[in-house]
Amino acid sequence: SYELTQPLSVSVALGQTARITCGGNNIGSKNVHWYQQKPGQAPVLVIYRDSNRPSGIPERFSGSNSGNTATLTISRAQAGDEADYYCQVWDSSLYVFGTGTKVTVL
């Protein structure tokens, strides 16, 4: 089965840039979606189809996807960006989620 690997944690200073990676075999050929999940809350879509932002998601959130790595970038990180982030793709007739990354804003 297809696996998506994310770093367990990423730390970023307030106002700086955080990059969260999602590794998978030739993931650049797939459509990658990203979700933000704050403690005790449901996931929220922040990026769809590699680099598209849903309405209401700040421009500070951006995405890219190439080769074996997709990346979610959070610019000018704020305290409210502290959350778990999951990538997701469709492969072999099922939706696959990444292992998740905890983002801490220092």
Added chain:
Amino acid sequence: QVQLQESGPGLVKPSGTLSLTCAVSGGSISSSNWWSWVRQPPGKGLEWIGEIYHSGSTNYNPSLKSRVTISVDKSKNQFSLKLSSVTAADTAVYYCARVQGCSGGSCYSRAYWYFDLWGRGTLVTVSS
């Protein structure tokens, strides 16, 4: 706007059947969307369980397929999950979610689909 709300027992005995319902409000379950169930064990990641279309067509995660049944009730604008022969490993927060395959007036193949709306989730504990 469309909202999803899960409901069902919070405690299920081992070997029993977990049953949950997701009520869709503010929109029709007979739209062009598929509707999914996703679960998250405490402190762990997300796992897709399965999905249903208003016609009754379903797709299931192969790892759970033998124990899962998802159904739809268009008259009540809701869909349901049944998971049989549960064990402690099935203890999780269960979310219902809307699958989005269309945007900007265009619809795409399944490889492009994602979950654009989620319910708040409900914790189901499997314990005697």
